[in-house]
Amino acid sequence: MSRMFVALVPPAGVLEEVSRAVTPLREAWPGPTWIEPANWHITLAFLGEVPDRVRPDLSTRLARAAGRHEPLPLALGEAGTFTGRGGVGVLWLGVREPGRLARLAGSIAAGARRAGAGMPEGRPYRAHFTLVRSRKGADLRPLADALSTFESAFWTADAATLFVSHLGPPLRYEAVETYPLGKLQDESDSAR
Template identity: 30%
Template structure:
């Protein structure tokens, strides 16, 4: 099973992001139900026991709820094409939560993620010849209402013919009474 931890996007923000669908000819727009902010991609987890260890480790994380701010646009090129995304501001609370997830997963033996955490919401995949610069200039100025975050989730990714489907396997509530230290744990 392909697992990752993420923040789900609230319905009002999904609606705003979905309103962009169709605004860039040639883009393959993701369905709004797949919008999320990946906190840590875990990859293929073969063992049910390892999946249970992951679930237990994630359930022990404490962090305070916070507001997530979408802001700006970006484009990432990977071996599987280009991804168009909406950026996420790197708040202290978001970075602490992500660091605690990374730390919990390392403690159970998962290999650390070498990539720098760059929070974003992928909204479309682009063929190589899609002209995107003007679209990004127009939408880069967009500001979105802050979104309250009171939980994170463990998702399983299922490959589909057009786009992957994400199944929410478990949710972990954030605790308003949790002590939020200056440095990530």
């Protein structure tokens, strides 16, 4: 069994923009747990513990789900906070153009469930890019205020990636498979 999730990873140039905006804040606020840049991503679906026996079907279904969605333009924007599982505070950047992203996330999650992986449907999808997780009761609003005007450049998200979580310490995410967006459309066009 492996703890897994499916995500989008912004390109290096966008990650560098985020790093430039966040570095002074990391230095000024050493208390919260800052997500390491190597682990930055936009989660599409958290799958939890995935049995090894479902991996082949999972790969097939995730590829099919991703292939049904065209690449999409995205950008990271204004920061916000929410309280996550167990009362942990989370600082995040919003995702601009989240409508199509929510549809992609829904398809990915449905494909995973059909393969016997993934979590039951619950809360609506909320696109975000996590920067900080902090202990219960920590007020992250000053950090969100400091990033309130942040806007990254737009990029075209063209693939979803399946990751395995290695809980560590240190926490590490390993990319194990990538699924191109729009691949099914491209294949059907070339078959004509």
